[in-house]
Amino acid sequence: MIMDREPLVRFEHLTRRFGELAAVSDVSLDIRAGEVLALLGENGAGKSTLMKLLYGIHPPSAGRILLDGRESPIRGPADAMRNGIGMVFQHFSLLPALSVRDNLLAAWPATPAYIGRRSKRAARVLDRLSVIAPDIDPERRVDTLSVGEQQLVELCKVVNLEARVVILDEPTSVLTPAEAQRLYDFVLRLAAEGRAVVLITHKLADVEACADRIAVMRGGMLVADFAKGERTTAETVALMMGRPAATAEPAPDRFAGRPARLVLREITASAAGHVLKGISLEIAGGEVLGIAGVAGNGQTLLAEVVAGVEAPSGGDVLLDGESIARRGDEPHATPIGYIPEQPRDNAVVETMDLSANLRLRALAAGEADGAYDVAALIRRFNIAPSEPTRRAGTLSGGNLQKLVAARELGVPRPAVLACYPTMGLDLGAVGTVYEAMFAQAAAGAAVLWISEDLDDLLARAHRIAVMRGGAIVALVENDGTLTRDRLGAFMTGAPAEAAA
Numbered sequence: 422m423i424m425d426r427e428p429l430v431r432f433e434h435l436t437r438r439f440g441e442l443a444a445v446s447d448v449s450l451d452i453r454a455g456e457v458l459a460l461l462g463e464n465g466a467g468k469s470t471l472m473k474l475l476y477g478i479h480p481p482s483a484g485r486i487l488l489d490g491r492e493s494p495i496r497g498p499a500d501a502m503r504n505g506i507g508m509v510f511q512h513f514s515l516l517p518a519l520s521v522r523d524n525l526l527a528a529w530p531a532t533p534a535y536i537g538r539r540s541k542r543a544a545r546v547l548d549r550l551s552v553i554a555p556d557i558d559p560e561r562r563v564d565t566l567s568v569g570e571q572q573l574v575e576l577c578k579v580v581n582l583e584a585r586v587v588i589l590d591e592p593t594s595v596l597t598p599a600e601a602q603r604l605y606d607f608v609l610r611l612a613a614e615g616r617a618v619v620l621i622t623h624k625l626a627d628v629e630a631c632a633d634r635i636a637v638m639r640g641g642m643l644v645a646d647f648a649k650g651e652r653t654t655a656e657t658v659a660l661m662m663g664r665p666a667a668t669a670e671p672a673p674d675r676f677a678g679r680p681a682r683l684v685l686r687e688i689t690a691s692a693a694g695h696v697l698k699g700i701s702l703e704i705a706g707g708e709v710l711g712i713a714g715v716a717g718n719g720q721t722l723l724a725e726v727v728a729g730v731e732a733p734s735g736g737d738v739l740l741d742g743e744s745i746a747r748r749g750d751e752p753h754a755t756p757i758g759y760i761p762e763q764p765r766d767n768a769v770v771e772t773m774d775l776s777a778n779l780r781l782r783a784l785a786a787g788e789a790d791g792a793y794d795v796a797a798l799i800r801r802f803n804i805a806p807s808e809p810t811r812r813a814g815t816l817s818g819g820n821l822q823k824l825v826a827a828r829e830l831g832v833p834r835p836a837v838l839a840c841y842p843t844m845g846l847d848l849g850a851v852g853t854v855y856e857a858m859f860a861q862a863a864a865g866a867a868v869l870w871i872s873e874d875l876d877d878l879l880a881r882a883h884r885i886a887v888m889r890g891g892a893i894v895a896l897v898e899n900d901g902t903l904t905r906d907r908l909g910a911f912m913t914g915a916p917a918e919a920a921a
């Protein structure tokens with residue numbers, strides 16, 4: 422019985438304060454070998470902070486951590502790794518200009534100073550990669566990988582350290598269903614090898630697939646710790662939220678067929694190993710057009726061209742008939758609401774406060790910022806902590822995502838481009854962000870929505886375009902007859918496509 426074993430890690434009355442705020446408050450919890458512990462809680466509940474205490478990123482303000490029954494000697498991540506604790510963050514630390522193989526070699530303590538890249542020893546760092554991500558060519562440069570693929574490489578890095586405790590911070594939020602399934606199998610295998618796995622997640626599917634035990638945090642405190650199966654899903658959600666979950670699922674109004682507002686005309690582009698091969702799409706005011714596709718098929722580049730981050734090599738992006746495409750290196754401010762991938766890197770200034778980040782677009786354009794009612798946006802999107810003078814960099818991952826959604830979706834926009842807009846959000850926040858996105862459509866905006874979640878797209882988009890290899894390979898009405906399998910076939914180019 423797992424319960425009878427001495428815990429690998431024991432938290433005793435752990436508290437971590439940041440100024441006035443207790444991010445972690447009097448938490449006592451065991452982490453046992455051979456067990457997958459799912460750590461659940463709303464955005465800002467303290468999940469990442471608790472694990473960062475174990476990983477040595479922050480010292481506790483009070484309480485103590487025991488490793489194998491003895492006081493933890495960990496004072497920083499290097500100590501943590503030496504003591505067999507590995508953590509994969511939401512935010513990566515790969516070297517983008519190096520290959521996958523070189524990244525894994527660079528992170529491996531057994532790598533000698535000089536090593537033949539094709540030596541047997543070098544090959545060993547790829548063993549785990551071939552199990553968890555067999556499709557990733559080790560010679561590929563990291564900057565050509567999708568976010569999901571980068572995450573799997575990060576995971577390999579940690580597992581290569583022979584970690585006894587593997588902490589995964591929302592690992593499936595950027596994975597395709599197939600990648601997630603492979604990750605689940607891998608996590609179960611790590612546990613079967615006698616390691617402890619901590620899975621920080623918002624997805625109940627993750628819990629279903631591989632958790633043995635569930636710990637729920639709320640407001641910094643541990644509110645429950647139980648074996649899977651002891652409570653129903655609804656009870657678990659209520660524990661996380663402190664109230665029963667809302668049952669209504671936000672969906673856009675029916676689309677009434679208006680003229681095109683956002684037009685992508687024959688767009689070609691290439692950057693960082695990705696290409697766009699003549700993409701044409703027309704999105705009408707009021708319409709929500711979803712783009713599905715396995716990550717890495719050009720979606721990110723397409724978003725960057727539409728948002729004016731990258732210049733197209735050919736073609737144009739038109740909004741209400743006017744070109745909004747970037748030309749060369751001139752400064753460019755897009756008129757459309759844009760939620761990019763990885764908002765911490767791409768959409769906020771971490772050293773500036775919430776108020777400045779919410780008004781950022783007006784500040785950058787030197788315009789009056791009256792449109793941005795900071796207090797109202799913080800309330801509507803439930804950004805916590807809520808003081809406008811708080812530095813954005815201190816927000817939890819989910820609250821940072823809410824901050825960007827609030828700025829981009831909280832004021833009227835002629836068009837919206839949203840890349841994975843609900844990534845890392847808890848259930849309540851997912852609802853708020855979708856409502857805001859669909860309110861934009863109801864007010865006449867053209868909405869372009871990139872997602873890997875086919876169920877979400879099928880439940881909510883008016884039309885769905887599928888991208889593969891830098892091209893749109895299908896564009897279909899979401900009329901209720903479209904299925905996951907048919908979309909999946911378009912995504913992978915499987916023969917079912919022809920039959921459909």
Ligand SMILES: Nc1ncnc2c1ncn2[C@@H]1O[C@H](COP(=O)(O)OP(=O)(O)OP(=O)(O)O)[C@@H](O)[C@H]1O
Nearest residue numbers: 439444464465466467468469470815816817818819
């Ligand atoms: N370095 C820091 N300085 C100040 N406050 C911080 C810092 N790190 C975290 N916090 C605060 O601690 C609280 C808990 O944050 P944490 O990142 O642990 O939440 P979380 O449960 O992991 O959330 P999410 O699901 O959004 O990732 C939040 O209110 C956050 O703003």
